[in-house]
Amino acid sequence: MSDSGPRPFAFATALVTGGSRGLGAALGARLAEQGTRVVLVARNAAELAASVASVRAAGGDAHGIVADVGDKRAVYPLAGAAADLVGPLELLVNNASELGPTPLELLFDTDCEALERVLAVNLLGPFRLSKAVGGAMALRGSGTIVNVSSDAAVNAYAGWGAYSASKAALEQLGRVLAVELAEQGVRVLNVDPGEMDTAMHRAALPGADPATLAQPDAVARRLVALLARGDVPSGTRVELPAWRDEP
């Protein structure tokens, strides 16, 4: 620690979707460690409660809201409840993701309804949430929206079609939002966290060797370091494994 003490972390409040496990749960814990009041969102009440309890046990300020971000009726209740619990939101992390049918299917074997569900969670949910909380950020002239993406957004892998298309669209949504919000003080980042040892990864690639995968907590620490840096330009696609915390 330097003589001047730690720099205060930029975000007093945050909303993290997909907060019951994997990167979302780890990110909630690491943000709370920085003093951020965190609202975690997930569908599974028991897992979410455990995630919130673990943040609180470490002295953090966390709340859990059970909701499906792919459900349009859930979005305004979620945004309202979150702001009531921790105050106007300064950071939104669109992390919740739907992989689609597993074992992974080729696109011509994928039901249209399965693609619709993937788009509802990975694209429409982040759009609705960004709209519901981003306007207040723009009005106050500050805020950050992070879209958690994947290398599948920019590469074509057989069997990943629905997920891949949804993440590509999410990233493009983020880039356009970044342009539209450029003069309103709101930053939008697309973050590819790299391959992680998570339940989603195990569902997609059951045979993968965990030793070759990053741990979600290590990735969450890097993401917090990225967020602490105000100089990453809005609209940037950040490949977290390759990102270096240097000016």
Added chain:
Amino acid sequence: MTLAAATAPRPRASERLLLVEPARARFRDLSVRELPHLLAPGDALVVNDAATLPASIRLTSHDAELRLAAHAAGGAFVAVALGTGTWRTPTETRGTAPRFEPGERVASAELTGRVVAVDAADPELVTVRFEQTGAAFERALYARGRVVQYAYLERELELWDVQSGFSARPWAFESPSAGLPLTFGLLCALRRRGVELGALTHAAGLSSTGSASLDRRLPLPERYEIPEATRALVERTRARGGRVVAVGTTVVRALESSAREHGAVTAGAGRAELVIGPGFRPRVADGVLTGMHEPGTSHFALLSAFAPPALLERALGAAERAGYVQHEFGDACLILGRS
């Protein structure tokens, strides 16, 4: 005078803007899209960023609706009990609400609480403390509450119909509807014009309760909070000779209450008890962007603090003839002092 009602939330009816300029004793028929050019670089526009709560709660413990109306001490709520009827039933023709006793339990499925006080003069006005707190309370409220409905609308309102494009904390019991015409594109255009934007949060209360004697007591004291950034915005706008324009009567109440209480607009939380009407001299707001309000309403009385009632009545009469519509999703009116 009776302005027609805007009967649907979307497509946005409020394209029209009635500009009233008391200094020139004139009014003009314009569009909301012209707002950036009606204001000048250096002016400030202050909005209410309160999101709208699902304040209407159908009880399962009683044949009644509890309509949350204001925040009370210690996390409790002031509420109005309404009798049987649906959203299609105008509040004044609802059945008689049950008389609650202090200590009585109320429930709407998983949302449970107790009546902790009953108003002596208007017993349908009660104070309720819910048992749930934190995320459990939010979950139960959003599961059981609906947004306050209006009998003049063609369809039932959803939560998203009553949120502004910049809503944050859900403090408002009915929509602070003056902000609804402000699209994101308009806010960007205002900033490009050099108009600074600011926000405060004000717990807008109910517009009517169905009880004539209770309606005369509206607005009830309302909670507000002014961020430091908005206090500073008001100060520098006034220092450079710019105008402070309030979006909605709630913003007028918050700014003027704060200035009355502290001598100048001050950052922090407060309770607006001020009733603004003819003869009131605004100290902070040079103008107000609001909806169409007819003579005889409390909103019209508030507008009389910004323009002579005779000018307002002439302007509203012309607007009525020109087909302007009123109520939550109606057309807009900008009263702008000093040019």
